[in-house]
Amino acid sequence: MARMKFLCDADRCIECNACVTACKNEHEVPWGINRRRVITLNDGKPGERSVSMACMHCTDAPCAAVCPVNCFYTTADAVVLHSKDLCIGCGYCFYACPFGAPQYPRVGNFGSRGKMDKCTYCSGGPEPDLSTVEYEKYGSNRLAEGKLPLCAEMCSTKALLAGDGEMIAQIYKERVIKRGYGSGAWGWKTAYRETVAI
Ligand code: SF4
Numbered sequence: 014m015a016r017m018k019f020l021c022d023a024d025r026c027i028e029c030n031a032c033v034t035a036c037k038n039e040h041e042v043p044w045g046i047n048r049r050r051v052i053t054l055n056d057g058k059p060g061e062r063s064v065s066m067a068c069m070h071c072t073d074a075p076c077a078a079v080c081p082v083n084c085f086y087t088t089a090d091a092v093v094l095h096s097k098d099l100c101i102g103c104g105y106c107f108y109a110c111p112f113g114a115p116q117y118p119r120v121g122n123f124g125s126r127g128k129m130d131k132c133t134y135c136s137g138g139p140e141p142d143l144s145t146v147e148y149e150k151y152g153s154n155r156l157a158e159g160k161l162p163l164c165a166e167m168c169s170t171k172a173l174l175a176g177d178g179e180m181i182a183q184i185y186k187e188r189v190i191k192r193g194y195g196s197g198a199w200g201w202k203t204a205y206r207e208t209v210a211i
């Protein structure tokens with residue numbers, strides 16, 4: 014079984030935000046929430062780099078570790094999903110996640126924020142695959158249709174890669190060999206067991 018991963022190659026990202034827009038449109042993400050964001054360092058200066066960020070679908074996910082109602086679960090494809098039926102909107106996962114992935118759709122009276130929302134890796138939720146109720150709560154389930162996340166599919170420079178970790182590792186390795194250096198993405202060696210010296 015595949016272990017689905019994202020990797021954004023910072024040497025290729027041109028900060029066009031197509032991935033962000035594709036995600037919002039595909040899943041009809043609520044107003045005020047971005048499941049994906051593009052972060053730019055050294056904007057307009059030498060060494061500028063952009064990286065597209067969303068839920069990284071962690072192994073031993075910290076969000077799941079702190080959730081008091083166990084609403085997170087990992088699919089057979091290693092995607093970290095959550096249940097909007099179980100979520101009580103306590104915000105623990107928001108603080109535990111190192112990537113700021115879980116978002117709350119609204120801030121109402123007395124600080125109520127509703128159910129958490131986050132990147133599903135275009136993989137829906139606990140409801141039956143491709144059902145109306147799944148779409149209404151979590152957006153489209155492209156994985157069930159045999160497709161990859163739309164953010165990566167839409168990336169014109171192929172900076173953003175999605176798919177089985179082993180396959181992504183191979184693609185990135187070929188890029189590194191060709192250009193003679195890696196992007197230096199933090200934690201990449203650990204996540205993908207990189208063997209090429211970069
Ligand atoms: S679509 Fe690709 S190039 Fe454009 S911002 Fe997203 S990752 Fe970067």
Ligand code: SF4
Binds near residue numbers: 067076113114131
């Ligand atoms: S929400 Fe954050 S902590 Fe949880 S799996 Fe995604 S990146 Fe990891």
